[in-house]
Amino acid sequence: MLGSTEVDNAWSSVTNLACERYALGRGALLMLQWWWHGSLVRGTEGCFVLSEQTSMLRSVLKGSSGVQIGAALRATSTTTSTGSKVDKKATIWKVDEKKRERLANFGRYAAECLPKFVQRVQFAAGDELELLIHPSGVVPVMTFLKGNHSAQFTNLTFICGVDVPTRKNRFEVVYSLLSTRFNARIRVRTYTDEIAPIESITSVFKGANWYEREVYDLFGVWFNNHPDLRRILTDYGFEGHPLRKDFPLSGYNEVRYDPELKRIVYEPTELAQEFRKFDLNTPWETFPAFRNVSMTSSGYEEISLKKPEAEPPKGNAK
Numbered sequence: 001m002l003g004s005t006e007v008d009n010a011w012s013s014v015t016n017l018a019c020e021r022y023a024l025g026r027g028a029l030l031m032l033q034w035w036w037h038g039s040l041v042r043g044t045e046g047c048f049v050l051s052e053q054t055s056m057l058r059s060v061l062k063g064s065s066g067v068q069i070g071a072a073l074r075a076t077s078t079t080t081s082t083g084s085k086v087d088k089k090a091t092i093w094k095v096d097e098k099k100r101e102r103l104a105n106f107g108r109y110a111a112e113c114l115p116k117f118v119q120r121v122q123f124a125a126g127d128e129l130e131l132l133i134h135p136s137g138v139v140p141v142m143t144f145l146k147g148n149h150s151a152q153f154t155n156l157t158f159i160c161g162v163d164v165p166t167r168k169n170r171f172e173v174v175y176s177l178l179s180t181r182f183n184a185r186i187r188v189r190t191y192t193d194e195i196a197p198i199e200s201i202t203s204v205f206k207g208a209n210w211y212e213r214e215v216y217d218l219f220g221v222w223f224n225n226h227p228d229l230r231r232i233l234t235d236y237g238f239e240g241h242p243l244r245k246d247f248p249l250s251g252y253n254e255v256r257y258d259p260e261l262k263r264i265v266y267e268p269t270e271l272a273q274e275f276r277k278f279d280l281n282t283p284w285e286t287f288p289a290f291r292n293v294s295m296t297s298s299g300y301e302e303i304s305l306k307k308p309e310a311e312p313p314k315g316n317a318k
Contacts, residue, residue, distance in 0.1 A: 108306070117141055123301040129185075133188060133189070134190070135192055137190075139201055139203065142188070155180060161215040167191075169192055171219055175189075217233050239252045
């Protein structure tokens, strides 16, 4: 049984062959397509339909036999391109240099408009713009990106957390925004620790409600002024935050059904977990054959920003 891709490839080969050899018009191509669908019918009925359609197709082809088309079909259905040179090439995302330059200019523009909050502008994976901001600037930056006429990032696609235990501020909160007006995406990244809260952006994006609850549930990041900050994925009374790197694989409590009590019981787990060493280096960020742009050792390309001009000295110049 042919797959959908093989059927499409076979049909393209059949029509190309027919057009080249017989110079078929639109009506003949429609009849050829009718014959093609009849050839896919299985069983005795399919054989009868195929026989009738083949006879009519031969008359359309001015006496030429349709065996050549059938041979081409059989050759196409059994031939794959797994050994071709094209398949052996690496699949690399082609960067649109013009779009990349527009994003870089916008990153510089955002840094100039919000110098107090934007600490760094960079590209990830070649053309993915990122703004690294101070935690106190989450709401102002989001308001700017959503409302500024040159930005119009009106869609919040997701919010996620990242745990890097080796850092002083171990948690990253990543916001992904989409501008349908300019067909562009941007990521905003900020940082915090186990204690310091981050301001909720539900006042800017109503859809951030459940995203922030998810980050709180899985990482323990607290969001100030959230309308209903409570767990959303884990069970009632769950202890800990399961996506933290130091969270044990076995958890802290065991949940099981007690047949004697006829209810669910929670008990401290009896499986001790050994110490784990965290290796947070990934080869995909700096793999030379995977990225065709100049990268720093961290795997990101920083965008140079204009340095603020030094203020002239106060007082009378001598």
